Amino acid sequence: MPTTSGDHETTDSTTCAGPRCDVPRPPKATARWRFCSTACRQASYRARSRGGVAADTAVPTLDEELCATVMRLLDAVFRARGGLAEGATPRSAEVAHLIGLAQEATDAAVARDRAAGVSWSEIADSLGITFATARRKYGTRTAEALARFRVGPPDGGSGAPEPRTPEKVV
Numbered sequence: 001m002p003t004t005s006g007d008h009e010t011t012d013s014t015t016c017a018g019p020r021c022d023v024p025r026p027p028k029a030t031a032r033w034r035f036c037s038t039a040c041r042q043a044s045y046r047a048r049s050r051g052g053v054a055a056d057t058a059v060p061t062l063d064e065e066l067c068a069t070v071m072r073l074l075d076a077v078f079r080a081r082g083g084l085a086e087g088a089t090p091r092s093a094e095v096a097h098l099i100g101l102a103q104e105a106t107d108a109a110v111a112r113d114r115a116a117g118v119s120w121s122e123i124a125d126s127l128g129i130t131f132a133t134a135r136r137k138y139g140t141r142t143a144e145a146l147a148r149f150r151v152g153p154p155d156g157g158s159g160a161p162e163p164r165t166p167e168k169v170v
Contacts, residue, residue: 016040058149062112069108073101110138111145 014025016036035041080094106127107110113123124134 017044017146037105058115058146061114061149062108062145066105066108066112069105071102071104075099076101095127107138107141107145111142114142115146 015021015026017034021036021040023040025033035044043061076098080098120135121131123138124131127134129137136159
């Protein structure tokens with residue numbers, strides 16, 4: 001039940017209103033201050049407006065895709081090993097193909113980690129790059145990969161307004 005304290009209204013709830021957040025709110029938080037941080041407030045907004053990623057289906061599917069990509073990479077490495085020894089194809093073409101497959105495997109791993117809830121900071125640390133570089137390099141690719149697993153609003157709609165059709169003037 002809300003109580004008034006001076007000009008502000010406070011609530012009895014002492015935890016953050018964000019999804020999956022049990023962090024206590026700051027002491028003497030007003031009713032308007034529902035979240036523990038700006039990041040938590042933004043995550044809650046994203047979950048409400050765009051729909052979250054269905055992690056229970058996304059993570060196992062992305063694990064399978066990651067395994068398939070790594071298997072293709074390993075297969076290509078073993079084939080390239082023989083090709084590099086024989087000299088049948090240009091070595092630069094073989095290496096470029098391997099680098100492309102390694103990039104696909106990295107993209108799949110980053111998408112899987114994001115679906116599992118791993119932060120960009122942790123991903124950047126594991127790749128040995130900065131937070132901003134990780135977000136810039138993998139953000140769009142990851143969003144496209146995770147778009148398959150987006151969950152819409154509970155009413156079944158897309159959450160976006162319906163497109164307007166021009167009316168015919170008679």
